[in-house]
Amino acid sequence: MKRFERVAAGTLLVIGAGSAYLAIEMGFGAVRVPGPGFLPFWLAASLAATAAVYLVLRLGPDPAARPLWDPGTWRRPALAAVVMLSFTLLMGGIGFFAATFLLYLGWLILIERARWLTVGAVSVLGTLGAYLLFVVLLKVPLPKGLLF
Amino acid sequence: MDAFHGLLSGFALAVTPVNLLFCLIGSVLGTAIGVLPGLGPAATISLLLPLSYALGNPVTSIIMLAGIYYGAMYGGSTTSVLLNIPGEAASVVTCIDGYKMAKQGRAGAALGMAAIGSFVAGTAGVVGLTFVAPPLSAFAVKFGPAEYFSLTILGLLLATYLSGKSVVKGILMALLGLLLAMVGRDPVTGNERYTFGLFILEDGFDFLTLGMGIFGIGEIFISLEEQVKAELVTTRITGLWPTVRDWAISRWAIVRGSLVGFFVGLLPGGGAVIASLLSYAVEKRVSKHPERFGEGALEGVAGPESANNAAASASFIPMLTLGIPGNPAIAMIFAALLIQGVTPGPFLLKDHPDLFWAVIASMYIGNVMLLVLNLPLVGLWVQMLKVPYAILAPSIVLICAIGVYSMKNNIDDVVMMVLFGIVGYVLRKLQFDLGPILLAFVLGRILERSLRQALLISRGDLSIFVTKPISAALLGIAAAMILGTICVSLYRYLAARRPAKA
Numbered sequence: 001m002k003r004f005e006r007v008a009a010g011t012l013l014v015i016g017a018g019s020a021y022l023a024i025e026m027g028f029g030a031v032r033v034p035g036p037g038f039l040p041f042w043l044a045a046s047l048a049a050t051a052a053v054y055l056v057l058r059l060g061p062d063p064a065a066r067p068l069w070d071p072g073t074w075r076r077p078a079l080a081a082v083v084m085l086s087f088t089l090l091m092g093g094i095g096f097f098a099a100t101f102l103l104y105l106g107w108l109i110l111i112e113r114a115r116w117l118t119v120g121a122v123s124v125l126g127t128l129g130a131y132l133l134f135v136v137l138l139k140v141p142l143p144k145g146l147l148f
Numbered sequence: 149m150d151a152f153h154g155l156l157s158g159f160a161l162a163v164t165p166v167n168l169l170f171c172l173i174g175s176v177l178g179t180a181i182g183v184l185p186g187l188g189p190a191a192t193i194s195l196l197l198p199l200s201y202a203l204g205n206p207v208t209s210i211i212m213l214a215g216i217y218y219g220a221m222y223g224g225s226t227t228s229v230l231l232n233i234p235g236e237a238a239s240v241v242t243c244i245d246g247y248k249m250a251k252q253g254r255a256g257a258a259l260g261m262a263a264i265g266s267f268v269a270g271t272a273g274v275v276g277l278t279f280v281a282p283p284l285s286a287f288a289v290k291f292g293p294a295e296y297f298s299l300t301i302l303g304l305l306l307a308t309y310l311s312g313k314s315v316v317k318g319i320l321m322a323l324l325g326l327l328l329a330m331v332g333r334d335p336v337t338g339n340e341r342y343t344f345g346l347f348i349l350e351d352g353f354d355f356l357t358l359g360m361g362i363f364g365i366g367e368i369f370i371s372l373e374e375q376v377k378a379e380l381v382t383t384r385i386t387g388l389w390p391t392v393r394d395w396a397i398s399r400w401a402i403v404r405g406s407l408v409g410f411f412v413g414l415l416p417g418g419g420a421v422i423a424s425l426l427s428y429a430v431e432k433r434v435s436k437h438p439e440r441f442g443e444g445a446l447e448g449v450a451g452p453e454s455a456n457n458a459a460a461s462a463s464f465i466p467m468l469t470l471g472i473p474g475n476p477a478i479a480m481i482f483a484a485l486l487i488q489g490v491t492p493g494p495f496l497l498k499d500h501p502d503l504f505w506a507v508i509a510s511m512y513i514g515n516v517m518l519l520v521l522n523l524p525l526v527g528l529w530v531q532m533l534k535v536p537y538a539i540l541a542p543s544i545v546l547i548c549a550i551g552v553y554s555m556k557n558n559i560d561d562v563v564m565m566v567l568f569g570i571v572g573y574v575l576r577k578l579q580f581d582l583g584p585i586l587l588a589f590v591l592g593r594i595l596e597r598s599l600r601q602a603l604l605i606s607r608g609d610l611s612i613f614v615t616k617p618i619s620a621a622l623l624g625i626a627a628a629m630i631l632g633t634i635c636v637s638l639y640r641y642l643a644a645r646r647p648a649k650a
Contacts, residue, residue: 001579008578012320019327019342026334026341032608036334036341039596043330047323054316068577069373077369077573084365084545084566091549092559104542111372112538122539130546138202140554 002062009055016048079111095145096135101127151282158505162513167211170203171510174212175517178219181236183227183529184540188236189220190586191364193480195547197356197487198554206488207503211510213484217477218270218460218511221420222518225262225453226529229255238420238456241428245441245448252444260388261398261446262453263522269406269454270515273461276410277468278508281497284469288494291470293601294612298622300595303472305626306415307587315633317580325585328353329592336600348560355483357552357561358589361568362575362582363476364548368541369573388523398450401431405454412455413462419475420456420463427455461511467492468504471594476586483590 020041029035083106091099104123108114114122134140161167181192193213200209224239229246242262249258291299304326308318331342332352343349390398408430409423431451432441441448466472471493473479485492490500497504522529552565572582606612614620 004578008575008580012324015327016323022342026339027337030608031603031610034600034603036337036339039599040327040330040341043323043326047320047327050316050319050323054320057316073373076372080369080372080541081566081570084569085563087545088549088559088562088566091553091562100546103546107542107545108538111541114538118538126539126543126546130543130550134550138199140198140550141557142550142553143559 001064001066001068002058002060003065004068005058006055009051009058012051013048013055016044016046016051019044020048076111080107083107083110091143093145096142097127097131098145100130151279154282154501154505155278155509157502158507158509159512161207161502161506162211162509166205167208167506167510168513170208170212171215171514172517174215175219175514175521177212178216178221179223179518179521179529180532181216182220182223182225182239183532184535188363188367188477189217190359190476190480191367192216192220193477193484194356194359194364195544195551197480197484198551200484201487206485206490206500207506209484209488210481210503210507211514213481214464214507214511215514217481218457218514219518220477221270221453221457221460222263222266222522223529224456225266225449226259226522226526227533229258229262229449230530231533238424238459239453240421241424241452242449244428245443245445248442248444249446249449254444256388257390257394257446258449259526260523261390261394261450263388263519264390265398265402265405265450265454266457266522267515267519268402269409270457270461270518271512272406273410273413273458274508274511274515276458277461277465277511281465281469281504281508284465285494285497288470289498291494291618292616293598293605294616294619295622296598297595297602298613298619298626299470299472300591300598302622302626303466303474304584304588304591304595305629307474308584309629309633313579318584321575321580321582322584322588325588326592326595328358328585329589330596335593335597348558348564353564353589354552354555354561355479355590356555357565358568359476359480359483359586360548360552361565362572362585364544365566365569366572366576366582368544369569370576371537372541388526394446397446401427401447401451402454404430404434405451406458408451409455409458409460410462413459413474414465415474419478420459423455423459424452427451464507464511468496468507469494471496473587473590476583479586479590 023037023041023044026037026040027035028037028041083103086106087099087103090102101123104126105119108119108122135142162171177192177196178189181189193216196213196216200213203209203212220236221238224234224236225242225246228234228239228242229250232243232247234240234243246258246262249255304322308322309315329352331349333339333350334341340350405427408427409420412423412426413419428441428448428451431445431447432438435441435445435447463474463478466474467478467482471482471491473482473492482492490496490503548565549562552561553559555561575582602612603610612619613623
């Protein structure tokens with residue numbers, strides 16, 4: 001665990017240091033007249049300093065070292081991230097209706113490995129239900145594309 | 149208007165058919181998400197923010213959102229008792245004795261006492277809210293920018309101290325949340341900050357995008373990873389109404405739970421989770437038979453379930469009177485008020501007394517509704533547990549996506565939400581508590597505004613923060629907390645290095 005925490009601390013340290021540099025570029029101003037970078041600088045510097053402290057605290061051997069993910073447990077969240085990002089990107093192109101159908105389809109086939117009957121029924125009913133609720137009933141202006 | 153007359157006028161508004169309907173909808177939804185593992189009140193409130201905006205009436209929408217929050221506290225116990233999985237975080241501790249009771253055939257007694265304890269404590273919390281909020285509001289009117297700055301600092305510090313196991317990790321998350329709040333246009337000069345030339349970042353991150361991402365989507369990732377095979381106790385649930393013996397065992401646990409919950413709920417970062425854990429510890433300590441805890445002790449259910457409801461009611465106090473949300477779910481309600489053009493804080497009672505009192509009155513009504521919903525309809529909630537997560541999860545993703553998209557009709561916001569979800573998931577894996585990010589994000593803008601106003605008033609003299617008595621006292625408490633932590637850490641470090649005596 002300590003190894004991953006060191007990576008997290010290092011990442012936050014870099015974010016803090018980089019943000020502090022950018023804050024100075026924005027214009028620090030003065031205490032009397034703070035510029036746009038005044039508070040961001042102090043926050044970023046504090047983030048970098050706290051991350052450095054955290055990094056130091058996490059140094060040294062880790063007797064209870066264990067992986068961040070148990071074998072195979074990362075697969076379903078990783079697939080879900082791919083399905084979600086594909087859904088959001090597709091929604092702009094092929095429209096809400098078709099993208100929602102593909103979301104259910106992708107989710108049930110790739111992540112849940114559901115039976116075909118379940119995949120078909122849930123995808124059709126879920127998409128129709130969402131369309132009726134959000135487009136017909138609540139009149140949310142969702143992207144149009146293929147089909148509707 | 150005194151509290152009594154204010155409450156009467158609040159009831160007049162809360163009992164209109166529309167408000168009663170949305171109070172019921174909020175309570176039912178709250179119970180449902182409390183029952184269903186993997187979807188917490190913060191995520192649900194964020195899902196319904198667009199709907200609350202569409203309702204148009206801030207009173208009605210806040211009544212519904214408040215109902216979701218305190219309703220979730222009721223529903224969480226059902227899953228804890230019958231499935232040994234907390235429906236939401238504040239019911240974690242109820243699993244210990246609740247599930248044991250269910251295994252012993254006493255699920256009815258556990259669920260019944262949880263519902264009654266929740267009702268008593270929830271109502272006691274609202275009574276506290278009724279009488280504490282107005283004087284606190286009147287006091288907070290005296291707050292200027294310096295006091296607000298110091299209060300925000302103290303609030304953030306408390307949130308980081310109370311929210312997780314590691315203070316350093318909490319501070320890191322709070323600073324990250326504050327930094328995220330700085331993205332977008334500078335409110336004074338209009339200069340772009342951390343936008344990297346991207347159009348989508350010009351207005352900064354949206355609260356909804358961040359909240360739905362790290363809580364809604366992040367929770368889905370975690371749930372997908374944890375394929376919990378839980379055993380649902382399916383025996384017929386009888387004996388919901390407590391016996392005289394049950395009352396005798398539980399009455400003081402309910403009273404203590406209500407008090408613990410109320411005071412913990414007042415603190416930023418306190419909230420229902422810590423209240424229930426603390427109440428369980430208190431009950432175990434005061435019990436003449438602590439060995440019964442973990443083996444199906446009724447007090448181990450009654451105390452924590454009372455505490456989380458009292459805390460839920462009390463956590464409205466700092467938000468409504470000071471404009472400081474204490475936990476992520478309350479931060480979502482805070483955002484809902486801002487979306488509706490209502491600024492929570494000391495002037496809320498003066499500027500919007502109708503909203504202030506109607507929400508409080510609706511909480512009395514909502515608690516009665518929840519008692520009715522949770523006792524006779526427990527079988528219905530049990531059926532809900534049989535809905536497969538395989539169907540639920542993509543539907544939640546869809547609702548999150550539509551909620552975020554409908555705010556600005558922008559697909560990029562939905563992509564951003566998923567990215568925040570991935571970041572939130574990784575941070576959770578690294579055991580970072582995400583509450584401080586969201587709280588800091590909300591408070592970041594208050595912090596910057598009050599800091600700049602205070603420095604403008606004092607012409608750059610930083611002593612304004614220590615020469616004003618209220619501000620000095622608040623900063624003094626914050627400094628004492630930091631010093632105390634350093635001293636304790638140093639003492640532990642030195643104690644660990646000291647060689648053990650032979």
